[in-house]
Amino acid sequence: MSRFLSTRYSSLLPYTPGEQPQDKSYIKLNTNENPFPPSPDVLEALSRKEAEALDLYPDPQSRRLCAAIAAFYGVGEQQVMVTNGSDETLAFAFLAFCGQDKGVCFPDITYGFYPVYAELFKIDYKEIPLNADYAIDPADYYNAGRTIFLANPNAPTGMALSSAQIEEILKRNPDDLVVIDEAYIDFGGESTIPLLKRYDNLLVIQTFSKSRSLAGMRLGAAIGSPALIEDMNKMKFSFNPYNVNRLANAAGAAAMEDTAYFRRCVDIIMENRAWTAQALQSLGFTVLPSCANFVFAKPAGMSGEAYYKKLKERGILVRHFSKERIRDYVRITIGTKEQVQALITETKALLEEA
Numbered sequence: 467m468s469r470f471l472s473t474r475y476s477s478l479l480p481y482t483p484g485e486q487p488q489d490k491s492y493i494k495l496n497t498n499e500n501p502f503p504p505s506p507d508v509l510e511a512l513s514r515k516e517a518e519a520l521d522l523y524p525d526p527q528s529r530r531l532c533a534a535i536a537a538f539y540g541v542g543e544q545q546v547m548v549t550n551g552s553d554e555t556l557a558f559a560f561l562a563f564c565g566q567d568k569g570v571c572f573p574d575i576t577y578g579f580y581p582v583y584a585e586l587f588k589i590d591y592k593e594i595p596l597n598a599d600y601a602i603d604p605a606d607y608y609n610a611g612r613t614i615f616l617a618n619p620n621a622p623t624g625m626a627l628s629s630a631q632i633e634e635i636l637k638r639n640p641d642d643l644v645v646i647d648e649a650y651i652d653f654g655g656e657s658t659i660p661l662l663k664r665y666d667n668l669l670v671i672q673t674f675s676k677s678r679s680l681a682g683m684r685l686g687a688a689i690g691s692p693a694l695i696e697d698m699n700k701m702k703f704s705f706n707p708y709n710v711n712r713l714a715n716a717a718g719a720a721a722m723e724d725t726a727y728f729r730r731c732v733d734i735i736m737e738n739r740a741w742t743a744q745a746l747q748s749l750g751f752t753v754l755p756s757c758a759n760f761v762f763a764k765p766a767g768m769s770g771e772a773y774y775k776k777l778k779e780r781g782i783l784v785r786h787f788s789k790e791r792i793r794d795y796v797r798i799t800i801g802t803k804e805q806v807q808a809l810i811t812e813t814k815a816l817l818e819e820a
């Protein structure tokens with residue numbers, strides 16, 4: 467730390483992203499990326515013509531990309547804004563809808579960025595414990611008196627609330643905003659986007675990093691009422707109006723429009739998830755019911771950390787969290803069939819060795 471850092475950040479603990487090793491090649495099942503490349507239409511859209519236009523700023527409103535997202539979800543174009551990754555959408559939502567007059571709440575076990583943003587922006591936050599079975603109890607969020615952030619499906623558990631459960635949370639908080647982070651919704655959850663017709667206190671956040679194979683492009687979106695999107699744009703245009711670059715705008719629109727490719731990738735990942743969960747269970751693991759592109763699993767007869775380390779020695783990366791309630795588990799991203807087969811083969815081998 468330099469002696470110039472503002473004292474307001476001296477105790478700030480930044481978010482720790484999963485390992486992105488550049489030295490050797492691992493089977494990477496640690497950061498919930500998609501194992502499939504982006505749609506061929508995306509590669510097509512990243513044309514020489516687009517690259518040659520990089521001397522010019524991009525459309526700050528990303529109109530073509532917003533139109534593609536709006537068409538996919540059947541909402542108005544003025545109900546969509548896009549950002550540089552959905553982490554940025556989340557940041558804008560914390561800035562816009564929480565503050566001195568309004569605290570925030572989220573589960574104790576959830577996406578690690580929520581408490582980081584609350585700390586960064588000096589927002590009072592309350593962490594609400596998950597149930598003993600790692601489920602979110604919707605009733606814990608009734609009459610919250612705070613802005614509510616929920617990842618649905620939740621991370622790193624993969625467990626989802628139904629749309630009806632979220633609707634009840636919306637009803638019980640008519641004067642507070644409920645932000646639903648749907649980073650993993652395409653892998654089997656029920657999106658709350660249809661509820662936007664009836665609830666003005668709902669903001670939905672989505673990302674291109676998981677189901678659309680564009681983690682490296684950095685694209686996220688907020689979908690909500692025109693008034694909420696206007697507020698979000700106020701943040702964006704006060705911070706970085708050109709947050710979504712030309713190539714990202716073109717790639718995002720192409721990814722959104724190739725619905726057949728998207729469905730195919732998602733279907734394969736869901737199939738591989740069922741296969742992996744079953745295989746782990748037959749080896750004695752506890753596997754939480756997942757609606758995401760990962761499973762949260764507890765090995766039998768070995769700590770979560772030991773399992774993570776042994777897999778790493780064998781060339782497979784998964785994610786381990788040292789947080790008390792979940793330290794017995796590891797989070798395993800669902801890859802291609804070959805990748806998850808390798809995971810199971812190595813798991814069997816290391817269990818025999820133990």
Ligand SMILES: *Cc1c(COP(=O)(O)O)cnc(C)c1O
Nearest residue numbers: 551552553577617649673675686
């Ligand atoms: C991956 C993830 C995001 C953000 O991803 P970006 O790459 O910044 O779009 C947001 N929320 C949750 C719960 C995630 O797992």
